Amino acid sequence: MRSTLTYRYWFLFLTIILVVVAFINISLGSVSIPVKAVFNALTGGEVEKETWRYIITDYRVPKAITAILVGGGLSLSGLLMQTLFRNPLAGPFVLGISSGAGLGVALLILGSSLFGTWFSFTLTGSFSLAAAASIGSFVVLMAAMLVAGRVRDTMAILIIGLMFGSITTAVVNVLSHFSDSERLQQYIFWSLGSLGNLSWVQLGVFSIIIIAGLLLSIFSLKALNTLLLGENYAKSLGLNIRRSRYMIIIATSLLAGSVTAFAGPIAFIGLAVPHLTRQIFNTPNHKVLVPAVLLYGAILMLVCDTIAQLPNSQFTLPINAITSLVGAPVVIWLLIRKRKMIF
Amino acid sequence: MGKSTLLRTLARVQPKLGGSIDLKGRGLENYKPTELASQLSLVLTEQIPSKNLTVTEVVALGRQPYTNWIGSLTGNDKEKIKNALSLVNIEAIKNKKCFELSDGQLQKTMIARALAQDTALIILDEPTTHLDIYHKAYILKLLKEIAHKTQKTILYSSHEIDLAIQLCDKMLVMTEDKISFGKPATLIESGSFSELFPTDLINFDKASGTFKVNK
Numbered sequence: 228m229r230s231t232l233t234y235r236y237w238f239l240f241l242t243i244i245l246v247v248v249a250f251i252n253i254s255l256g257s258v259s260i261p262v263k264a265v266f267n268a269l270t271g272g273e274v275e276k277e278t279w280r281y282i283i284t285d286y287r288v289p290k291a292i293t294a295i296l297v298g299g300g301l302s303l304s305g306l307l308m309q310t311l312f313r314n315p316l317a318g319p320f321v322l323g324i325s326s327g328a329g330l331g332v333a334l335l336i337l338g339s340s341l342f343g344t345w346f347s348f349t350l351t352g353s354f355s356l357a358a359a360a361s362i363g364s365f366v367v368l369m370a371a372m373l374v375a376g377r378v379r380d381t382m383a384i385l386i387i388g389l390m391f392g393s394i395t396t397a398v399v400n401v402l403s404h405f406s407d408s409e410r411l412q413q414y415i416f417w418s419l420g421s422l423g424n425l426s427w428v429q430l431g432v433f434s435i436i437i438i439a440g441l442l443l444s445i446f447s448l449k450a451l452n453t454l455l456l457g458e459n460y461a462k463s464l465g466l467n468i469r470r471s472r473y474m475i476i477i478a479t480s481l482l483a484g485s486v487t488a489f490a491g492p493i494a495f496i497g498l499a500v501p502h503l504t505r506q507i508f509n510t511p512n513h514k515v516l517v518p519a520v521l522l523y524g525a526i527l528m529l530v531c532d533t534i535a536q537l538p539n540s541q542f543t544l545p546i547n548a549i550t551s552l553v554g555a556p557v558v559i560w561l562l563i564r565k566r567k568m569i570f
Numbered sequence: 571m572g573k574s575t576l577l578r579t580l581a582r583v584q585p586k587l588g589g590s591i592d593l594k595g596r597g598l599e600n601y602k603p604t605e606l607a608s609q610l611s612l613v614l615t616e617q618i619p620s621k622n623l624t625v626t627e628v629v630a631l632g633r634q635p636y637t638n639w640i641g642s643l644t645g646n647d648k649e650k651i652k653n654a655l656s657l658v659n660i661e662a663i664k665n666k667k668c669f670e671l672s673d674g675q676l677q678k679t680m681i682a683r684a685l686a687q688d689t690a691l692i693i694l695d696e697p698t699t700h701l702d703i704y705h706k707a708y709i710l711k712l713l714k715e716i717a718h719k720t721q722k723t724i725l726y727s728s729h730e731i732d733l734a735i736q737l738c739d740k741m742l743v744m745t746e747d748k749i750s751f752g753k754p755a756t757l758i759e760s761g762s763f764s765e766l767f768p769t770d771l772i773n774f775d776k777a778s779g780t781f782k783v784n785k
Contacts, residue, residue: 313619449641453634455620459583464687465607465635511620512627514640 234508234515241522245295248529252294253287255538289430290423291529296430297422297490298500298528300437302520303444304482305497306504310451310513311475312385315561318498319483322476323391324364328487329418330395331363336414337402364484367391419545420491422532429489436485443478444517447471451513493528494547495554500524502561527553572744573727574615574695580725581612581693593691607635611687613680613694621669625679628668629654632686654685657716674705681709685716694726698733706730710737731763735779754779 254265260279268274268283301319308317319325335355374387403411425433444451450471453461462468486493501516504523508515531549578584580591582598591598593609601609611632618628632654633647643651655661658678668676677697684692697713698706710730714737717724728734734741735754742751743762750762757763763774763781772781 446639449634449637449639452641453631455623456618456628456631457616459614459616460612460618460631462583462603463581463607463610463612464631465602465604467603505622509622510627511622 234519237507238518238522241519241526245522245526245529248526248533249291249295252291252529252533253283255533256282256287256536257539257541257543258282259539285427286423289425289427290532292430293422293425293433293490294528294532295525296433296437297486297493298496298524298526299521300440300482300486300524301493301497301528302500302504302524303441303517304479304486305499306501306513306516306520307444307447307451307475307479307482308497309501310454311472311479313454313457314385315502316498316558317385319479319487320392320492320494320497322385322479322483323367323388323395324480324483325487325492326388326392326395327363327365327367328360328484329363329492330398331359331361331366332417333395333399333402333414334363335359336410336417337399337406339410360488361484364480364487367480417491418547420493420547420550422490422528422546423543425489433485433489436481440478440481440485441521443474443481447474447478448513448517451475452511455511491547494551495558496524496528496550499554499557500527503527503557573729576744577693577695577725577727581610582606583612583614604635607687607689609689610691610693611684611689613677613684613692613697615695615699618668618680621667623668624665625660625668625671625675625682626651626655626664628679629664629682629686632683632688635687650688651686654682657685657720658682658712673700674709677701677705677709678712681712681716685720689722691723691725694724696728697726698728698730706733710734714738731766732780735763 250265253269254260254262258279260282264274264276264279265283266272268280269288274280304324305318308319308322309315311317312322370387370391374383399414403414450461450466453464453466454471456464458468461471483497500523501520504516504519507523508519510516528550531553532546535544535546535549537544575584579586580598582601586598593601593606598606623631629651630643630647633643633650634641636647637643655664658681660675660678660682663671663675666675668679671679681692681694681697684694694713698709701709710728710733713724713726716722717739735758738754740752741754741757742749743757743766745766748762748765750757750760752760758774758776758779761776764776766774767781770784772783774780775782
C-alpha cells in the first residue's frame with residue numbers, strides 16, 4: 228500500500244490551505260471588518276468595536292467550525308458508502324439517511340400544524356429540529372441494517388435507499404397540502420441548508436457526534452481496505468463481514484445524520500469530494516483517503532460558504548445551491564471521463 | 571457438475587447443505603474466521619471491485635489475517651509479499667494498477683495474493699477461464715511447480731480435462747451418477763474419462779490421454 232508518508236507534502240499543503248481558507252471565511256461577511264481586527268479578535272487582543280468581536284466569536288467562528296464539520300463529515304460518510312457498496316456513485320443520500328433526516332424534520336415542522344398550535348411553540352426550536360432529523364436518520368438506519376442483515380446483495384440496499392427518498396418526498400408532499408404557508412416556508416428554509424444557526428452548545432453536541440463517527444471509521448480502516456477485494460475475498464481473509472458492515476453503516480449514519488440535522492440536507496459534497504480527493508491521492512488505501520477527504524471536504528465547504536455569504540453584501544445565498552453548483556458538474560465530468568470513476 | 575458449488579462449500583464461502591467437512595481433523599464450522607484464513611486461501615472467478623489497487627497492494631492484502639487492528643505490515647509480512655511476487659514471476663509488474671493488467675496477469679496477481687496468505691491449502695475456482703491455451707498451460711504448470719516447491723496443497727476446478735490429466739497429481743472426476751478420485755493414470759486405466767461424455771461425438775483415447783472428435 229502506498230503509505231500516508233508518500234503524500235506527506237500534500238497533507239501539509241492541504242492543512243495550510245485549510246487554515247488560510249478558514250481565516251478568509253471568517254474575515255469575509257456582510258459586515259466588513261478589517262483583517263487586523265479579525266486577527267485580534269481571534270487571538271483575544273484589542274478590537275476597536277465590541278460588535279466586531281461579537282460577530283466574529285459568536286457568529287463567524289461557529290459558522291466556520293460548522294462548515295469544517297459538515298464538509299469533513301459528509302465527505303467521510305461518502306467515502307465509506309462508496310467502499311461499502313462498491314459503487315462510485317454511492318453517498319449518504321443514496322442510502323436514504325439524509326432522506327430519513329428530512330422526513331423527521333418534515334413531520335416536525337409540517338405535522339405540528341395538524342396537532343395544534345401550542346405544540347409547535349415548544350417543539351419547533353432549532354434543537355428539536357436537530358432531534359427530529361437525528362431520529363429520522365436513525366429510523367432509516369435501522370431499516371437499512373435490517374435489510375443489510377437479510378439481503379446479501381448490496382445493490383438491493385442501494386435501491387431500498389432510493390425508495391426511502393421517494394417515500395420522504397411523498398410524505399412531504401402530503402404534509403405540505405395540510406400545513407400553512409408559514410410552516411411550509413420554515414421547512415423549505417431548512418431544506419435549503421444553512422451553516423450559520425448553531426450556538427456553541429449545539430456545536431459541542433455536533434462535534435462529539437462527528438468525532439464518534441470518525442473513531443468508528445478509524446477502527447474500520449483495515450476492514451475498509453480488505454473490502455476493496457470484494458466481500459467473498461474479504462471473508463476468505465478472515466474479516467467478520469457482518470460486524471464490519473454494521474460498524475461502517477453506524478459511522479456513516481452518525482456522520483451524515485448529524486450533519487443533516489444541524490445544517491440541513493447538503494447536496495453533492497458526500498458524493499463529489501471522495502472523487503476529487505482521488506485526483507490528488509491516487510490510491511484506494513483508506514489510511515490515506517480518510518484524512519485526505521476530511522481535509523478536502525472541510526476546505527471545499529469553507530469555500531462554498533465564503534461564496535454563499537456574498538462578501539460585503541446583505542444577501543446570503545442558500546448553501547445547498549452553491550454545493551450543487553460546484554458538485555453537480557463534478558459528477559457529470561466524472562461520468563464523462565469514466566476511467567476516473569475507478570476506485 | 572457443481573464444481574464451483576463444491577469448492578465454495580469447501581472454502582466456507584457458502585453454507586453446506588449436509589454432511590461434514592473436516593480440515594486437519596477439525597470440523598470446518600469450528601474454525602474462527604481468522605483461523606480459517608490462516609489455513610485456507612482462495613482464488614475466485616469474480617473480479618475485484620477496486621481496479622485502482624496496484625499488484626503489490628492486492629498481494630499485500632493477503633497478509634490481512636496476520637496484521638494488527640489497523641493493518642500495518644511488519645518486516646516478515648513484506649518478506650512474504652516479496653516471495654509471493656517472485657514465485658509467480660510478477661515482480662516486473664508489481665507497481666502496475668489492476669486496470670492496466672491482462673487477464674493472465676490479473677490471475678497471477680490473485681494467485682500471488684493467495685500465496686502471501688501463507689496457507690497450507692489453496693483453493694482456486696476455474697483459474698484458467700478467460701485465458702488462451704498458452705496462458706492456461708502456463709498458469710496450471712505454475713500451480714504444479716508451486717505445489718511441489720512449497721509443499722502446499724492446491725485444489726482447483728476445471729473443465730480442461732486434457733490439461734489436468736497432464737499436470738495434476740490427483741483428480742476428482744464428477745459425473746451425474748459417479749465420482750472417482752485418484753491419479754490421472756489410474757483414472758485412465760479404470761475408464762473414468764471414457765464415460766464422461768456421450769460417445770457419439772467424442773471418444774477418450776487411452777493411449778494419448780486426450781479426447782478425439784469422431785470423424
